[in-house]
Amino acid sequence: MTASPSSTPRQRVAVAGASGRMGHMLIEAILNSSDCELAAALDRADSPAIGSDPSAFLGKPSGLKIESDLRAALSKADCLIDFTRPEGTMEHLTVAAELGVKVVIGTTGFSDEQKAQIAEFAKKTAIMFSPNMSVGVNVTFKLLELAAKALQQGGYDIEIIEAHHKHKVDAPSGTALKMGEVIAEAQGTQLADRAVYERFGHTGERKADTIGFATVRGGDIVGDHTVLFAGTGERIEISHKSSSRAGYANGSLRAVGYLADKKTGQYDMYDVLNLR
Numbered sequence: 001m002t003a004s005p006s007s008t009p010r011q012r013v014a015v016a017g018a019s020g021r022m023g024h025m026l027i028e029a030i031l032n033s034s035d036c037e038l039a040a041a042l043d044r045a046d047s048p049a050i051g052s053d054p055s056a057f058l059g060k061p062s063g064l065k066i067e068s069d070l071r072a073a074l075s076k077a078d079c080l081i082d083f084t085r086p087e088g089t090m091e092h093l094t095v096a097a098e099l100g101v102k103v104v105i106g107t108t109g110f111s112d113e114q115k116a117q118i119a120e121f122a123k124k125t126a127i128m129f130s131p132n133m134s135v136g137v138n139v140t141f142k143l144l145e146l147a148a149k150a151l152q153q154g155g156y157d158i159e160i161i162e163a164h165h166k167h168k169v170d171a172p173s174g175t176a177l178k179m180g181e182v183i184a185e186a187q188g189t190q191l192a193d194r195a196v197y198e199r200f201g202h203t204g205e206r207k208a209d210t211i212g213f214a215t216v217r218g219g220d221i222v223g224d225h226t227v228l229f230a231g232t233g234e235r236i237e238i239s240h241k242s243s244s245r246a247g248y249a250n251g252s253l254r255a256v257g258y259l260a261d262k263k264t265g266q267y268d269m270y271d272v273l274n275l276r
């Protein structure tokens with residue numbers, strides 16, 4: 001029996017931050033995918049990578065060159081995957097929205113104002129925005145919803161502990177913050193009213209109903225997240241640990257496929273994985 005052709009046309013994908021840690025993972029995943037093709041690879045104008053082949057690091061040249069001309073790169077693409085920094089993503093979104101190019105945003109560390117601007121851009125083009133593209137982490141969000149509801153009345157203290165590599169520039173991680181939001185929302189509250197991001201010196205006793213965050217940075221830790229529900233005489237820990245960035249890249253490509261027939265709107269991985 002011959003395989004039926006996919007109903008979604010092959011997506012032409014541009015990658016921003018092409019020589020970054022995620023840029024490399026994404027380029028490898030795209031080159032191994034039959035659902036999309038690498039249309040363009042972007043880096044900053046002053047990057048030493050400009051002009052080099054984006055897949056040279058794999059020993060498999062793609063024939064493309066890493067470029068810095070955003071408009072030229074996006075005009076060759078259906079979708080941009082962006083794992084850079086908030087200021088870069090906002091700049092990329094301006095042009096993508098104007099050209100109607102869809103955007104998968106993996107970058108973390110946005111301000112509330114930037115998040116509001118992303119929602120505005122989603123009125124002009126389709127945007128996937130998630131601090132963690134891995135299937136496992138998104139299933140973990142769902143488990144946290146359940147635990148937060150079931151444990152709401154039991155006096156359980158909630159602490160979120162995350163660990164990442166020494167190069168990470170934002171803290172707490174976007175995933176840890178999202179975990180806090182998921183828990184607070186499941187309990188009918190707002191994270192902003194409950195979050196404790198720092199403790200030092202004579203802090204006094206822990207305040208009931210707060211959600212504490214602890215950040216670890218070191219070596220090459222890919223990404224660990226644990227949520228602790230500490231009760232009296234027992235504690236529950238819900239953990240996810242990434243040992244490779246491949247899960248983030250594979251999730252991003254599923255997101256590209258999900259956006260393929262969308263013109264506008266803001267989505268997250270719950271939409272892709274049918275978890276809402």
Ligand SMILES: NC(=O)C1=CN([C@@H]2O[C@H](COP(=O)(O)OP(=O)(O)OC[C@H]3O[C@@H](n4cnc5c(N)ncnc54)[C@H](OP(=O)(O)O)[C@@H]3O)[C@@H](O)[C@H]2O)C=CC1
Pocket residue numbers: 016017018019020021022023043044046047083084085087088089105106107108109130131132133134174248
């Ligand atoms: N949603 C998810 O599933 C995941 C999200 N992330 C997030 O993705 C982002 C990138 O992570 P990672 O790949 O480890 O980071 P890297 O620092 O390895 O790569 C970032 C890339 O973006 C480029 N860049 C930096 N600033 C700008 C800018 N202003 N404009 C354009 N390009 C820029 C860098 O170029 P240069 O080297 O020249 O500065 C580099 O190529 C982070 O925010 C991280 O938290 C990471 C993993 C998973």
Ligand SMILES: O=C(O)C1=N[C@H](C(=O)O)C[C@H](O)C1
Pocket residue numbers: 108131132164168172173174175176222223224
């Ligand atoms: O910077 C990283 O590496 C990661 N960043 C994301 C985050 O801030 O949550 C996702 C993942 O944990 C890896």
